[in-house]
Amino acid sequence: MPIIEVERLAKTFRSRERSAGLRGSLRSFVAPRYREREAVKPISFSLEPGELLAFIGPNGAGKSTTIKMLTGILYPTSGKARVLGLVPWQQRRRLSFRIASVYGQKSQLWYHLPPQDTFDLLARIYELDMREYRKRRDFLVEVFDIGEHMRTPARKLSLGERMRCELAAALLHKPSIIFLDEPTIGLDVIAKQRIRDLLGHLHAEEGVTVFLTSHDAGDIEQVCRRAIVINHGDIILDAPVAKLKRDYLKVKTVDLLLEEPAQALLKIDSQTGRRRLSVQLPTSIHEELLDTEGVQVLKAKDRGLKLAIDTSRTPLEPVIAAIMQHSHILDMTISDPPMEEIIATIYRQAGREEVQLEQQN
């Protein structure tokens, strides 16, 4: 039986429009004009217990609005939703005992106090048995490795340390579902990885259902099994993360800082006139592979080299190994395509499928 059921859920915001200039301000004061914005168009989906869902999309796509409707904070304009069998906006209090939410850009820790005090307060707020609470707290402190931060005022914690404390605080009452709204925003690579590992660990240990919004493709790849992509309030894709990875996250951007000038690794393709990476792949018998398959040179300046590598055609590792044979790599960053690009690809693919269907008919 689904743990979350959403049926044609929609939210329209009404906001006052202001014209520019003094005359415009006066006009909007006397005769205000309102603009309606469909933050979430009617969407439907369901989630089974224990699923790891990535609810993804660019800024302003309607992700947070959906989370806030499912946690009962926002009233929808139309549609139905049941979370753990309850209507969130009507039974918010009952629901709040069984769910948790963590907002990456907001904090629930008391700013001047150590997390320990917020934890104790949450135990009272969630009406926990104090003996059970202490056991649970000690367990989470150990798992999240926050023992040394429990007595430090929250304002003195780094963002990564604070986020681990926020997550532990949200889990004190053993929620069945955890809603995470951009939990890794602003974190460095190591802190991000730590949060992702912890979420994976938590799911494996306790089977908690995870509903995660993010526009960091890394969160989705490493934490979730299923992805729903939302854009302009519409669901444009609902698929396993494996399919998302295969179809849309295959191109990685590799930023390198080399010891040698980057130009030494490049050659001009005589047919297209474009610069190509010219290295010998370990698997290749050729001296040089002028037109390296699936590797595109985005930028090459001094010792900096930026490549786009289609991992479905060329795995990353041999390309990096081949570059290392020519030059030492001083620094390297591998990043996923930005969410906007993934969405553009989804639309392109959907468009192609529609054309194919029309041709078949």
Added chain:
Amino acid sequence: MDTSITRRGAIYHARRTLSLSLQKYGAVVRVSIANNLAYVMEVFFRALLLVVLVFILSQLWRTTFSARGTKILSGFSISAMVWYLVAAETIAMSLPALTRRIDQEVRSGQLAYLLGRPSSYVFYNFAQYLGERLVRLTINLVVGSILALIVVGLPHFTWMGILAWPLVTLLALCIDFVAYFGIGLLAFWTEETSSFALIFSRLTLVLGGVLAPLEIFPQPLRSIAQALPFSTILYGPSRTLVHFEPDRFVPLLWQQLITLAVGSLILLAVYRVAIRRVNINGG
């Protein structure tokens, strides 16, 4: 038999709910006190402003008393007048920036955390406000009392006045909360709430009797000011401490309770409408 079991069950349930709620909001008060004690020096320096204000006002009253050539003015000696000013300023200057906090919570979306918890947004905020205000009130009281002792010496309080003062002061703090929280909720409709808070605070200072007890006011302003809710916040509690009179205490208590009840009803009505208008930023 069945009815009595059901009734016993209902009583047990009600008791448990009450006990859990007291523990819950009591914990918020404690954490809020601890949070405010974290910057106690800032609160202490703020209290020094009270010294300046009370000192200037007491000098003005000394001049007035000597100009009139009297030792008693509208029933107040200079000593009672200074202690009255300390009592009134102690309450007036302990007001935290509640409206601004609610306004920011509404605009920044921070209220998402509070709304998503099994606690009442109104009571949670009340408990947080109470903790903050109690810290400020206590420090103001200590600083103000030391000043008054130096300027006019020991007060002539009655035991009844000392015992009644905490009750009427607590009710005054509750009335203040209802007013400023309600104004903060206007952030759901208006773009700026600080002007409303400023108007209310200035009316409380002028008509609530912070500069002088309302007895000093000429008629009909005196009767109007006494009938308005502002007098229940500053004048009522301060006069109870300095000049306790049972004949005035009971009507004050009624006036406070009625003001609080009417204010709470309006606040809850506004809250019910406001909560449907939540339009959290970033959503």
